Amino acid sequence: MGLKIEDISFTYETGTAMQVRALNHISCEIPDDRFIGLIGHTGSGKSTLVQMLNGLLKPTQGRILFNGEDIHGDGYDRKNLRAKVGLVFQYPEHQLFEADVLSDVMFGPRNLGLSEEECRKRASESLFMVGMGERFFKKSPFDLSGGEKRRAAIAGVLAMHPQILILDEPTAGLDPRGRDEILGLISEMKKKLRMTIVLVSHSMDDVARYVDQIMVMNNGKLVYNDVPSEVFRHHKELETMGLSAPQVIYIMEYLKERGLPVNTEVLDIQSAADSIMACMGPAGRGRS
Amino acid sequence: MFENITIGQYYQTRSPLHSLDPRVKLTGTLLYIISLFIVNCAAGYLLAALFLVCMIRLSHVPFRYIVRGMRAILFLLAITMLFNMFLTPGQVLWQAGPLHLTREGLTFAVKMAFRLTFLILGSSLMTLTTTPTQLTDAMESLMRPLKVLHVPVHEIAMMMSIALRFIPILMEEADKIMKAQMARCAEFDSKHLMKKIKSMVPLLVPLFVSAFRRANDLAMAMEARCYRGGEGRTRMNPLIYRTRDWIAYGVVFGFMAAAIALRVFSASLPFPLNL
Ligand SMILES: Nc1ncnc2c1ncn2[C@@H]1O[C@H](COP(=O)(O)OP(=O)(O)OP(=O)(O)O)[C@@H](O)[C@H]1O
Numbered sequence: 001m002g003l004k005i006e007d008i009s010f011t012y013e014t015g016t017a018m019q020v021r022a023l024n025h026i027s028c029e030i031p032d033d034r035f036i037g038l039i040g041h042t043g044s045g046k047s048t049l050v051q052m053l054n055g056l057l058k059p060t061q062g063r064i065l066f067n068g069e070d071i072h073g074d075g076y077d078r079k080n081l082r083a084k085v086g087l088v089f090q091y092p093e094h095q096l097f098e099a100d101v102l103s104d105v106m107f108g109p110r111n112l113g114l115s116e117e118e119c120r121k122r123a124s125e126s127l128f129m130v131g132m133g134e135r136f137f138k139k140s141p142f143d144l145s146g147g148e149k150r151r152a153a154i155a156g157v158l159a160m161h162p163q164i165l166i167l168d169e170p171t172a173g174l175d176p177r178g179r180d181e182i183l184g185l186i187s188e189m190k191k192k193l194r195m196t197i198v199l200v201s202h203s204m205d206d207v208a209r210y211v212d213q214i215m216v217m218n219n220g221k222l223v224y225n226d227v228p229s230e231v232f233r234h235h236k237e238l239e240t241m242g243l244s245a246p247q248v249i250y251i252m253e254y255l256k257e258r259g260l261p262v263n264t265e266v267l268d269i270q271s272a273a274d275s276i277m278a279c280m281g282p283a284g285r286g287r288s
Numbered sequence: 289m290f291e292n293i294t295i296g297q298y299y300q301t302r303s304p305l306h307s308l309d310p311r312v313k314l315t316g317t318l319l320y321i322i323s324l325f326i327v328n329c330a331a332g333y334l335l336a337a338l339f340l341v342c343m344i345r346l347s348h349v350p351f352r353y354i355v356r357g358m359r360a361i362l363f364l365l366a367i368t369m370l371f372n373m374f375l376t377p378g379q380v381l382w383q384a385g386p387l388h389l390t391r392e393g394l395t396f397a398v399k400m401a402f403r404l405t406f407l408i409l410g411s412s413l414m415t416l417t418t419t420p421t422q423l424t425d426a427m428e429s430l431m432r433p434l435k436v437l438h439v440p441v442h443e444i445a446m447m448m449s450i451a452l453r454f455i456p457i458l459m460e461e462a463d464k465i466m467k468a469q470m471a472r473c474a475e476f477d478s479k480h481l482m483k484k485i486k487s488m489v490p491l492l493v494p495l496f497v498s499a500f501r502r503a504n505d506l507a508m509a510m511e512a513r514c515y516r517g518g519e520g521r522t523r524m525n526p527l528i529y530r531t532r533d534w535i536a537y538g539v540v541f542g543f544m545a546a547a548i549a550l551r552v553f554s555a556s557l558p559f560p561l562n563l
Pocket residue numbers: 012013020021022040041042043044045046047048049090202
């Protein structure tokens with residue numbers, strides 16, 4: 001059934017001069033087994049929105065339903081909600097605290113009151129899932145590299161077996177290789193565990209390849225919520241919001257303007273190349 | 289959780305109080321605090337309250353915002369009051385076992401509560417209207433005479449300003465870490481004391497790590513900009529007294545004189561004012 005967001009708004013520091021309207025009447029749905037990209041310029045309210053989804057922040061207006069129940073209703077078990085809706089924060093490596101990686105990943109399951117054995121099992125599974133083998137288990141989390149810390153932190157949330165996994169800018173501050181590794185890892189997890197993933201980012205190039213739905217935020221409003229090709233059709237509007245469509249779209253648009261009947265709804269380089277080759281096909285070669 | 293602590297925070301706006309020379313505000317706050325301990329009768333407290341309210345109005349900081357900062361101190365205040373009420377010897381009003389509530393204790397507790405409240409409100413008003421940079425400039429300038437005694441005035445001022453600046457940063461950081469741990473189902477509102485202490489570990493360890501990291505970064509950044517102590521350092525905005533600053537000094541000294549006068553003549557005031 002997933003998450004349903006009904007017309008929520010949120011204001012930071014209400015009643016002071018620093019008052020910020022971070023979310024402005026947002027409604028949307030996050031159905032099961034989806035890979036969603038949440039995109040927006042810096043300060044558009046992405047992090048605020050995702051903290052709403054697991055009840056860390058309470059909307060000043062509107063409701064959030066998880067599996068049909070209001071998460072701020074009386075007696076709702078929000079601790080359990082946080083296990084079901086896993087949230088990996090921006091720069092999650094700053095939350096590590098235990099003496100070794102394995103214990104740190106076990107922190108979440110322990111809080112759920114699971115048996116020590118079960119915690120250990122889940123933790124080692126999650127660590128394997130993020131590509132951290134046994135040799136990391138007894139290392140101090142503070143001795144890991146930046147990318148490894150981040151993976152350990154993701155494992156820490158994964159170990160609670162969430163139905164929905166939200167990752168807030170998991171690639172921020174990583175080099176291209178670290179970024180590709182993390183994104184590859186996430187899409188693999190999606191395939192293996194069949195959970196819903198919400199990937200927050202401000203780079204369309206990162207997201208376009210993996211997701212099957214894109215939500216675009218601007219100034220606290222949800223502007224688009226559609227499949228990638230539909231969203232990228234508005235690339236002119238996206239630019240006014242400080243965003244852009246993936247590079248390939250621009251190339252394809254350019255070629256089309258120049259009279260080559262290519263498909264402008266491609267998302268990655270391979271299909272773009274295929275589309276160009278198809279147009280150039282026997283006819284194309286004949287012309288030259 | 290932490291957004292209610294306003295002590296040490298700066299409130300950005302334009303007001304007569306904001307534009308005063310920081311030295312005036314620092315001295316003024318100090319004199320105000322001293323006056324709080326000079327006054328000893330209801331009239332004096334009334335005067336102190338009046339002065340504070342006027343200053344708050346002049347600062348253009350919303351009253352609610354300042355008072356909200358008090359909530360964090362309430363617990364401390366309550367404890368102080370309880371101790372004063374029951375541990376001051378004197379005429380017993382009420383008794384329960386070994387506890388004696390005395391008349392003297394009660395008046396003393398109420399007075400102390402007012403003093404502490406005004407003290408906290410007054411000093412937070414200063415930090416709310418003065419940026420940490422201004423504050424240290426003022427401190428350094430006012431303590432300059434101590435340099436003769438080889439007191440490292442500049443270094444002390446710098447350390448204080450950094451400490452002040454770091455309070456809101458660490459609060460924000462703590463809030464972030466807390467949320468991150470709560471996302472892993474940690475509970476911070478446990479009623480059980482041992483559990484509560486234990487639940488602080490996942491918050492405090494990352495907080496310390498980050499504080500050290502920040503300190504390190506800051507030291508590097510200062511060094512990269514060739515900071516080498518106060519020797520030969522000039523200011524971007526030198527402190528210069530203007531007319532309004534002298535007027536402000538006048539007002540503060542006037543208030544202090546009134547406080548002293550009220551103390552001297554407190555015995556001859558009419559009934560409710562001489563309590
Ligand atoms: N704790 C806070 N207190 C006050 N204002 C805040 C707080 N957190 C965020 N804001 C404000 O709310 C708005 C939305 O912030 P948010 O962090 O949700 O943006 P974001 O889309 O995640 O940006 P980024 O890409 O930089 O992470 C911003 O204007 C920000 O200044």
